[in-house]
Amino acid sequence: MLNRLFGKPKQEANTLTTLDKLNETLEMLEKKEKVLLKKAAAEVEKAKEFAKVRNKRVAIQCLKRKRLYEQQIEQLGNFQLRVHDQMIMLEGAKATTETIDALGTGAAAMKAMQKATNIDDVDKTMDEINEQTKNMKQIQEALSAPIGAAADFDEDELEAELEELEGAELEEQLLQPATMAPTAPVQVPAGWQLARPIPQKHTAEEDELAALQAEMAL
Template sequence: MNKFSNLFKGGPSSGSSRSHSSSRKQGPTPQEALHRLRETEEMLTKKQEYLENRIQRELETARRSGTKNKRVALQALKRKKRLEKQLTQIDGTLSTIEFQREALENAHTNTEVLQSMSYAAKAIKSVHEHIDLDKIDEMMQDITEQQEIAQEISDAISHPAAFGSEFDEDELLAELEELEQEELTKKMTKGLPKVPTTSLPSRQVKTQKKTKEEDASLKHLKAWAL
């Protein structure tokens, strides 16, 4: 903070220098210097226009007198050269003044910025002087604690177990599984073919029938052989 305030005469550390500089005449303010530079630029710009018009007139005189009166033409060209030299000097002066004016404007802007920053820094310091960091820590702990309590209350309200349960969830799941199995068995049974009601011939009946057929074939062969 002291670094900012020391940059300006209004800072707290400038009190000792006021008595020393009170006897001296204060220099111009940035606004006054800028105003003076702009006036000078305006004056030189007008002189530029005047010299340019003079150069054109001397050039026209030299053209008109070139074939009639060489002495007048030469004098006009000499004056034109002097005027052009003055015009070149003014161009350089204007460039220097423009550079100085821009530097002064930038310096003035920087001063205004630094003063604003110093003012803001003092305001921030004034605000922080009324803030107790220990109280802030306590407040943040209270906020965190209250948030945790609110979360616990929300969980308790939204949890069904908070109101109790008269049925065992495992038993209900087992019963539901049995019902699903019964339903699946019914569907599978419904799709199978019906069991035939008539009994199948036994193996003994088939054997007797085969033996009779073989005996008939032998009898037929014997009759054919005789």
């Protein structure tokens, strides 16, 4: 049907050839138009020169030839419009043909894929995927399960042992003596220089030595 409406590939080649021919014709018409424009301008200049020497008859003849050239220029302009119109129509038809061919190719490819893809095959593929997913979960669960001696441990016994450890730790913390309150700082009279800080726990000999050092400092 498409071939009957828009032609076969051979006709498409003929369309391209026709477009090339129309382009050549358009270029030829444009060249002729430029030549005639130059000739018409030249006749105007001649008419001016003959008018200056008061040769009215020859000047009028120049203007007549100029009018003839202008008529041909107008005719060539109409020819160019016709050629442009024909080219636009052919290019539009070519674009329409290519679009319909592309759509037809796409529809045929879609139809072929639908034929190749059976709904039963899709269902079968999805079942296989679900089965593989289920098997993978079972494998992961089997790998994560404890094995060997660890598998024989009783979880309840382990939790009871952990509670005993926590209770023993708490009892040990309660039996520890309370921490001693910090000793009040020693007031040192102004001007006294201590050789070194007096530790919080010291002996009587150390007290005497500290007092002697203080007196020496005075």
